[in-house]
Amino acid sequence: MSYISIKNLNFGYDKKRIFNDININIEKGSLVALTSSNSSGKTSLLNIIYGNIITERTIFINNVELNQNNVENFQRKVTFFTPCIKFYSKTVLDELLLELGADNIINKNKIKKILQEFNMIKYIDKSPLCLSYIETQKLNLVKAILKKSEILLIDNIFSYFDKYSKIEFIGLIKKYQIDNGLTVVYATNDLNDIVFCDKVIMINSAHVLYDGPVDKIYLNEKLLKESKINIPVLNELMDKLKLYDIINENVCTINEMVDEICK
Amino acid sequence: MQIRVENLFFNGIENVSFDIEREKITGIICNNIDDLGNINESIYENKKQKGIIKYIPRYNIKKMGLISIKEINNMIYGNSYDFILSKSKEYKYNTDKLQEIIKIIGITDSILKRDISTLSTSEKIKVLFARVLLYNPDTILIDNIFPELDSKSRDKLFKILIKLNKFEHKTIVISTIDVDTIFEFVDNIILINNGVCLSCSDKYSSYENDNILDNDLIEKPLVVNISNKIYEKNQIKLGKNDSINELIKAIYREVR
Structure with missing residues (x-):
């Protein structure tokens, strides 16, 4: 049974139609990538799921309709990651205590332990405004863990991560998702970012173009062209080399590609 | 505009020196996203904790245009049309080229009328780009916006930047963590690793010194x-x- 259901969603801004009668089901405990070309509605869809934009009789969480009356309760179970997130507490410790309620030794020790795990203990008495972009996103993840969020909605935050920090952050999310049966939906326009997901939903021209496992996407050239999303540069080169008959086999690494070229 | 940075210290940037040549397209490649933001902020606003930033001719913020995620995140209120006009009005520049710029960038009437808060990030980038082009600065700084754009939008943006460089002699600085995105389009590359400048030269020479690159795990x-x-x-x-x-x-x- 699906945990988040989107039923017959129609939505647009002004005269522009963003979603035309779309249906999506997301299972509990799954990690789902939402991908499309620019301005196809990734952020809008996350905002609709979160309840920032209320659409009648379209979003169902555990078969219960999300509406004006229950949206606040629902949002308590969700953490939303956006690129422009900011925290205004005096210190990182104060910010995290907001999630645990009481300012006591047990809660402080709990916070210290988790900050140590995230390699952020040195910031405990610093202002969250002093944190770098990546550390701010990490702090949001720590908050999500303390808050015991059931759903993470992630809106294109990896655009501002360097490669190694991205791998580290994704590893943390994946671990937390598996350990706690968390449902994660995250938006990206980069195929490099979807490999670790359980499934991919691809939206194009107001419709769901693809809803299925990750591995089938990479082999579907027609789908990739139609979706206009960014494919890894190695894949782009491989496709062209095959087109000009310079290589015949699929390759996954630069060394394999060089071997194929020099055959 | 030529920009010469000497022994710059700013936030995490440590003792960095490089030259941004006039009327060239220069790529700044960092392995660290915060370094990118700090370098752009430093150059755009002439900010430093130590060191020298020389602008030739002299520093004038009206001659600089910044397109960055920070700027995009600060776009909150009003409709797109008013936002595009805002800087030119503030600087008391004429706005005759508005229609031409809107057409070149591909901003639709629907985007112009909408409130900025309802725009997608790629639409905000277009609107911010139009505002910068309308006040016509000598130097345009572009800070790591490419991950937000799909390949079609990237190609279009690069075509416009190349025309601006070639025919209007703009100095263009593009910073990113992903060299593959910009390598084709830039003349020079400045490589920064953990706040330290590893090289500053034409794009091919920047990737010739294997000893330095391998030592610092720099991807070619x-x-x-x-x-x-x-x-x-x-x-x-x-x-x-x-x-x-x-x-x-x-x-x-x-x-x-």
Whole structure:
């Protein structure tokens, strides 16, 4: 049974139609990538799921309709990651205590332990405004863990991560998702970012173009062209080399590609 | 505008020196996202904790245009049309070219009328770009916006930047963590690693010193990497290629 259901969603801004009668089901405990070309509605869809934009009789969480009356309760179970997130507490410790309620030794020790795990203990008495972009996103993840969020909605935050920090952050999310049966939906326009997901939903021209496992996407050239999303540069080169008959086999690494070229 | 940075210290940036040549397209490649933001902020606003930033001719914020994620995140209120006009009105510049710029960038009437808060990030980038072009600065700084754009939007943006550089002689600085995105389009590359400048030269020379690059785990552009590995394996020189299409032509010519 699906945990988040989107039923017959129609939505647009002004005269522009963003979603035309779309249906999506997301299972509990799954990690789902939402991908499309620019301005196809990734952020809008996350905002609709979160309840920032209320659409009648379209979003169902555990078969219960999300509406004006229950949206606040629902949002308590969700953490939303956006690129422009900011925290205004005096210190990182104060910010995290907001999630645990009481300012006591047990809660402080709990916070210290988790900050140590995230390699952020040195910031405990610093202002969250002093944190770098990546550390701010990490702090949001720590908050999500303390808050015991059931759903993470992630809106294109990896655009501002360097490669190694991205791998580290994704590893943390994946671990937390598996350990706690968390449902994660995250938006990206980069195929490099979807490999670790359980499934991919691809939206194009107001419709769901693809809803299925990750591995089938990479082999579907027609789908990739139609979706206009960014494919890894190695894949782009491989496709062209095959087109000009310079290589015949699929390759996954630069060394394999060089071997194929020099055959 | 030429910008000469000498022994700059700013936030995490430590003792960095480089030259941004006038009327060239320069890429700044960092392995760290915060360094990118700090360098752009420092150059755009002439901010530093120590060191010298020389602008030739002298520093004038009206001659600089910044397109960055920070700017995009600060776009909150009003409709797109008023936002595009805002800087030119503030600087008391004329706005005759508005329609032409809107057409070049591909901003639709629907985007112009909408409130900025309802725009997608890529639409906000277009609107911010239009505002910068309308007040017509000498130097345009572009800070790591490419991950937000799909390949079609990227190609379009690069075409506009190349025209601005070639025909209107703008100095263009593009900073990113992903060298493959910009390698084809830039003249020079400045490589910054953990706040330290590793090289500042033409784009091919920047990736020639294997000792420094390997030591600092700097990734080379894919086209350079493949050329080098083919040379190591078969001693075939593919020459200098900056794009996938050029590389394929060279492979076809030399290897096949």
